[in-house]
Amino acid sequence: MRLQAESPHLVLASASASRRALLEHAGLRFSAHAAAVDEATAKQAARASGASAAGVALLLAEMKARRIARGESDALVIGCDQMLVCGEQWFDKPSDQAEARAHLCALRGRTHELVTAVLCLRGGQRIWHHVARPRLTMRDFGDAFLDAYLEAEGEAVTTTVGAYRLEGLGVHLFDAVEGEYAAILGLPLLPLLGFLRQHGVLL
Amino acid sequence: MRLQAESPHLVLASASASRRALLEHAGLRFSAHAAAVDEATAKQAARASGASAAGVALLLAEMKARRIARGESDALVIGCDQMLVCGEQWFDKPSDQAEARAHLCALRGRTHELVTAVLCLRGGQRIWHHVARPRLTMRDFGDAFLDAYLEAEGEAVTTTVGAYRLEGLGVHLFDAVEGEYAAILGLPLLPLLGFLRQHGVLL
Numbered sequence: 114m115r116l117q118a119e120s121p122h123l124v125l126a127s128a129s130a131s132r133r134a135l136l137e138h139a140g141l142r143f144s145a146h147a148a149a150v151d152e153a154t155a156k157q158a159a160r161a162s163g164a165s166a167a168g169v170a171l172l173l174a175e176m177k178a179r180r181i182a183r184g185e186s187d188a189l190v191i192g193c194d195q196m197l198v199c200g201e202q203w204f205d206k207p208s209d210q211a212e213a214r215a216h217l218c219a220l221r222g223r224t225h226e227l228v229t230a231v232l233c234l235r236g237g238q239r240i241w242h243h244v245a246r247p248r249l250t251m252r253d254f255g256d257a258f259l260d261a262y263l264e265a266e267g268e269a270v271t272t273t274v275g276a277y278r279l280e281g282l283g284v285h286l287f288d289a290v291e292g293e294y295a296a297i298l299g300l301p302l303l304p305l306l307g308f309l310r311q312h313g314v315l316l
Numbered sequence: 317m318r319l320q321a322e323s324p325h326l327v328l329a330s331a332s333a334s335r336r337a338l339l340e341h342a343g344l345r346f347s348a349h350a351a352a353v354d355e356a357t358a359k360q361a362a363r364a365s366g367a368s369a370a371g372v373a374l375l376l377a378e379m380k381a382r383r384i385a386r387g388e389s390d391a392l393v394i395g396c397d398q399m400l401v402c403g404e405q406w407f408d409k410p411s412d413q414a415e416a417r418a419h420l421c422a423l424r425g426r427t428h429e430l431v432t433a434v435l436c437l438r439g440g441q442r443i444w445h446h447v448a449r450p451r452l453t454m455r456d457f458g459d460a461f462l463d464a465y466l467e468a469e470g471e472a473v474t475t476t477v478g479a480y481r482l483e484g485l486g487v488h489l490f491d492a493v494e495g496e497y498a499a500i501l502g503l504p505l506l507p508l509l510g511f512l513r514q515h516g517v518l519l
Binding site for chain 2: 115116138139140254255257258261262264265280281282284285287288289290293294295302303306307315316
């Protein structure tokens with residue numbers, strides 16, 4: 114597509130199928146690589162030192178981008194991370210159905226934020242970053258709904274933070290959703306495209 | 317899926333692939349039928365009589381739902397319509413690339429609304445309706461971008477009002493997007509699901 118310059122090559126430092134799909138649907142040429150970083154340890158250490166959720170999301174986005182950038186010195190590497198924050202509590206992906214149920218019980222009837230960081234590295238330098246904070250309000254659903262939802266979703270509930278995929282059955286959990294849809298899926302796309310235009314990568 | 321009651325049967329009075337996909341991704345069982353109504357004439361007549369964009373969108377949604385409801389007396393029929401409004405101007409789907417270019421030139425650098433109506437009929441009665449008004453701001457893109465965009469989209473620009481698919485290359489047109497993503501695609505999904513729960517169709 115003539116909308117995108119020949120160089121630099123874009124690399125997405127993420128294995129997430131939904132992030133990849135967002136860039137694909139926007140017609141971008143890029144490659145994607147999973148970045149193996151120890152998220153849990155980094156998150157714990159950062160929280161213990163008093164970091165904000167946005168600070169931690171940016172830190173993890175940068176860790177992933179730097180891991181991938183080692184083999185891609187000329188590329189523009191895009192790192193992303195997302196934290197679910199409800200009140201004072203941060204949520205990780207549930208490890209099983211029981212934990213998914215506990216997370217959904219903690220979130221129902223309340224508003225949470227998906228603190229979503231995206232960051233670009235080039236030549237080893239952080240050249241841009243953005244943090245979006247979409248807000249989602251879960252309805253006060255009953256236990257019969259919760260049982261049916263968990264049964265219908267099965268193991269899929271362990272693949273996402275908050276135990277929901279808004280693009281699937283997860284939409285039944287919500288009363289209100291505010292913020293960029295792409296950011297909710299894990300990648301603030303409009304701000305990223307804006308930066309790529311400024312940087313001469315896109316028309 | 318146990319989230320949905322056995323009856324009534326849901327019928328979507330629309331041929332739109334994106335509306336159908338929204339309901340499918342939410343796991344609903346339904347059938348979909350295109351409703352042939354003379355939208356252009358109805359729109360013109362309604363505008364001439366001083367109707368608002370929301371009034372016209374509801375009227376068209378009801379016309380489509382009623383057309384389909386004739387053969388579906390026990391069903392709950394869902395009608396939808398969307399109007400693009402920018403200032404005082406209402407936009408229809410462009411008929412060709414030249415008109416698509418003219419529409420995009422009229423919309424660039426400005427905010428428009430997608431006045432999006434959804435309505436339910438049962439037993440010949442309107443039992444619920446909702447109008448969403450997502451707001452989208454096009455960036456002040458240059459002609460080189462516009463040429464590349466129109467070339468990349470080809471005939472697809474004539475399939476949607478505003479000459480864009482936000483879920484595709486259309487995202488490159490925008491600086492800001494506010495409102496429910498599903499409503500932008502043509503069907504306010506969260507309000508519809510809320511009504512279907514109240515009506516006992518969903519858990």
